[in-house]
Amino acid sequence: MSTLGRCGARRLRARTFLNPPISTVSAARPFSVLNRPPPNYPGHVPLTTIERGALAIGAAVGSLINPYRADLIAALGEATATPHFIYRLRDAMLSNPTGRRILRDRPRITSTTLDVSYLRTLPSNSVGRAYAQWLDREGVSPDTRDSVQYIDDEECAYVMQRYRECHDFYHAVTGLPVFVEGELALKALEFLNTLLPMTGLSLFAFVRMKPAEKERFLSLHLPWAVRSGLASNELINVYWEEVLEKDVDELRAELNIEQPPDLRDIRKMMRLQRKREKERLQQS
Template structure:
């Protein structure tokens, strides 16, 4: 049964993970020993922009993201062009945490190529790695779908932004939130309190506009307060080396990070991840 699921999962990811020609060149050059110094920018894919250009990009991407919250490319541009101060704060927090500092030093990536899917599938139910894999399978998502950073004018800050994107699905798993709009808003509330990224705050404020009255009541009475409270008080979630925590139970990891178990909500359909 797992073999069939694994093959379907891989076929799905292969379709979704077709890289652009530039990204393919970057991967090939790295595999042949070339470094980022081969590029004119600060890192592969970097696009240098002035403050005025960043402002225009932020306005344009913000309008597009408001019209369609599932325009992940526009949400990504908005985050990169408005998140400089928040990224600096996150970098300082990571540097002051031994595990966070190890992440900044080793620069791990959460990609299909770095995940041992067979090993994760063999882990017991309730372990963080098994629950993360189940989340990916149940919601038809892949970590390789995350947009590469382009507009952050610092190589280290660009990595932090990329790390934030790659742990987003881990946050869904850790918080026990589905990928419907209610779950996405709850995660954005948590991330806004955790990271201070304006993009997250905007999603937390405007996302409820797309919820019906029943889900709004659930958000305002239980999910929202829970997400904000735990986002403020928990340890920096970017300072956790999740790749070394797959075998840890999700309950133990929550306790370690000072995150309360999520309130019970209806896991509705509409499984799309922002």
């Protein structure tokens, strides 16, 4: 090595000793509440193991008390998905050609990326039309999904975000509404399809259901969810933006998902029966 080269090497070693790489410094410092590492992506909140456990417990209790708290359900999903379950879901995408394209393209499902007005003009039995009609009927928007915060790996954070934003497409394809019975039926299917713990933990909301709702769920929608969840393909690998014009019945067949009993029609029929019974009793 030349004299210039030796001098340069000595200067480099000196600078490295005096100013070690950031990763070395970060690794040497223990992760604690007072010494939190920098975020891995915009909005990321690094958590200690204790903080993650506390978040999971608090979110689980809060969402059981109020199952309509989407923010608590989202936090529960992130706190319980790491490290193993979200990596399994990411690996399922990596093992599938379409899943790999989704990970490469990283599409987002929002009112900006999807033209809902255009979807309303598609054929009546298309995926896009079913999605738009479901949004209109339930009064929800593609923009209602919280951003991922508590998953450390940046790629896995996108996988969770993708799952979260695709959830309404699962509703649209199955026709299940957003009230508790419909949500639990879909969560049961998602648990068997994704293995995300949050989807299984959500089923504890069963205890809040009325007796008639429990009976319907156990006799109709839970068996449907088990059959479809065990037989279905990985839903995370559906490139929904590319199947908007596809026939929804054809897509369900490709995914091996049965058409569930129409929960709205069932509830409407039961309300009508109760009304007729009440009128009959009044007349008698």
